[in-house]
Amino acid sequence: MNPTPTITWTGECVRLLDQTQLPARTVFVDIADEQQMWDAIKRLVVRGAPAIGVSAAFGAYLGVRNFGGDARALLLRLSEVCDYLATSRPTAVNLFWALKRVQRIALQASDDDSDPKQIKQRLLDEALGMLDEDCATNKAIGENGLQLLERCATGSSVINVLTHCNAGSLCAVQYGTALAPIYVGAQRGLRFHVYSDETRPLLQGSRITAYELQQSGIPVTVLCDNMAAQVMRSQQIHAIIVGADRIAANGDVANKIGTLGVAILAKHFNIPFYVAAPISTIDYDLRTGKEIPIEHRAPEEVSHGFGQPTAPKGVEIYNPAFDVTPSDLVSAIITERGVATAPYEASLAALRSSESK
Helix, strand or coil, X not given: CCCCCCEEECCCCEEEECCCCCCCCCCEEEECCHHHHHHXXXXXXXXXXXXHHHHHHXXXXXXXXXXXXCHHHHHHHHHHHHHHHCCCCCCCHHHHHHHHHHHHHHHHHHHHCCCHHHHHHHHHHHHHHHHHHHHHHXXXXXXXXXXXXXXXXXXXXXXXXXXXXCXXXXXXXXXXXXXXXXXXXXXXXXXXEEEEEXXXXXCHHHHHHHHHHHHCCCCEEEECHHHHHHHHHHCCCCEEEECCCEEECCCCEEEECCHHHHHHHHHHCCCCEEEECCHHHEECCCCCHHHCCXXXXXXXHHHCHXXXXXXXXXXXXXXXCEEEECHHHCCEEEECCEEECCCHHHHHHHHHHHHHC
16 A cells, blocks of 8 residues: 655655656655745645645745744744645645644744744654654544445445545555545455546546555556446445545535536435545535635646647636535545534534544
């Protein structure tokens, strides 16, 4: 599982696996400042809500590590860097969660010690701690999700799962979110077969999900997005599981474009539709999914897929990166703290209150 590390701290810079190059090439990019990190997040060199959050924390540190001012000036500089990094992508709430977290740590550190060097060290320590924390969080998601998958496939020797986009080990530090139950189960000898939507227009499902599952020895079948209904009708799909970039307080889920269509199909075919995400992906400040900002990306991603013309010159392009699945289509939301089910306002609130226990 995850034979290729997504995020590594070298001691001098952050080394990211360039996911825009997969599956043809395994290329790493060294990030030495906040501008390079902004670009890496924006261009999807690093992607997936958990990985974006951890990367942003390192980006905040990189943006101030060579700053020469006093503690107060350092905090102001950090605020500027965080505001800048926050403009890289608008939908994944883990980005903003991580940036707020490092700012809070810096403020606490300045209260304890006015030495800017010590504040910077605390920022680096926090980012490094988030690497280990992400692994533990996603392992717990895997444990909780596996129980659901096993119940869906009672009596079957192989658990057949359909997923959309990439929410595996390459969207995080290890394990991932939607694929975490599969990795945990495989480690215990359970057998899985994953059907992976290709996920147009950038093909994260075929380029990345299929790549990491194949590398991990888990059987995977790639299908075009418009084949999902046929697969659900003709194959024994026990469950559908996806990740999330932001979840509203009522359980509405923003995930990669195309997820809403998969959820509607799952409802029609009576297949459980699960969402797996850490608590940090739940935006309790947003009442419903209508308030979630949706990123719209460059039209060239559609009109010139991977450099080749795929639409007439000058035609209008609609290219939202995410859609929102209403909570009534979601069977359960799997987190590291447990599984939430409808009514989500109550169950998600209960998971939030358990953070302080």
